[in-house]
Amino acid sequence: MGREKRPAEVQRQQGSLFSVTSDLSVTKHLTQVDISNGMDWSLDQKTFFYIDSLSLSVDAFDYDSDSGRLGNRRVVYHLAEGEGLPDGMTVDADGRLWVAIYNGGRILNIDPETGVCLQTVSLPVTKTTSCCFGGPDFSDLYVTSACLGLDQSERRKQPLAGGVFRVSGLGVKGRPSVSFSG
Numbered sequence: 001m002g003r004e005k006r007p008a009e010v011q012r013q014q015g016s017l018f019s020v021t022s023d024l025s026v027t028k029h030l031t032q033v034d035i036s037n038g039m040d041w042s043l044d045q046k047t048f049f050y051i052d053s054l055s056l057s058v059d060a061f062d063y064d065s066d067s068g069r070l071g072n073r074r075v076v077y078h079l080a081e082g083e084g085l086p087d088g089m090t091v092d093a094d095g096r097l098w099v100a101i102y103n104g105g106r107i108l109n110i111d112p113e114t115g116v117c118l119q120t121v122s123l124p125v126t127k128t129t130s131c132c133f134g135g136p137d138f139s140d141l142y143v144t145s146a147c148l149g150l151d152q153s154e155r156r157k158q159p160l161a162g163g164v165f166r167v168s169g170l171g172v173k174g175r176p177s178v179s180f181s182g
Contacts, residue, residue: 001014001034002014010034013031013032013033014034015034016033019068021068033052035052035085037088037089038090039089040089040090041063043091048062049089051087051088056080056083056086057075058077058110059075059076060075077099079104083104086100086102087100089130090130090174092133093175096110097112098110100143103126104126105127106128107123107128107141109121123145123165125163126150126158128143130144131143135166135168138174141167141170143164143167145165
């Protein structure tokens with residue numbers, strides 16, 4: 001991403017998206033990126049989900065796991081101006097997306113096939129940054145948040161800003177993470 005002046009305020013279109021393979025070779029896939037954030041793959045590894053936060057959208061690419069190539073970029077979900085910025089993301093065991101909304105104080109559960117928001121999880125902080133499933137059976141959603149950029153008044157209103165939250169009882173499970181081996 002470009003140089004950050006303040007949280008989520010960057011020099012526009014200065015970033016790129018790269019991948020690293022097991023032999024440590026690097027490939028550039030995208031240019032003119034604002035802030036690369038959420039990234040994950042579909043359960044069958046044929047779709048790569050990607051968030052460039054300032055675009056306000058969650059995008060999908062066809063993904064070739066043999067070559068690592070991306071193609072056929074399309075919008076899965078788009079936020080309206082003023083709803084916050086899509087940030088970190090994870091995919092659950094049913095293939096649905098869970099997207100943290102920075103400056104939106106919530107997590108959205110999105111069906112990537114239909115582009116429909118199925119569920120909203122509100123949190124007591126505005127700057128939700130990412131999420132992942134964990135716990136013994138991956139049924140807890142862990143959500144990170146930020147406090148950087150909040151003034152004193154906002155910090156008093158959001159004393160838990162910067163904390164990590166555990167959300168249980170969602171009725172869904174995540175999946176174990178995949179380790180990179182170089």
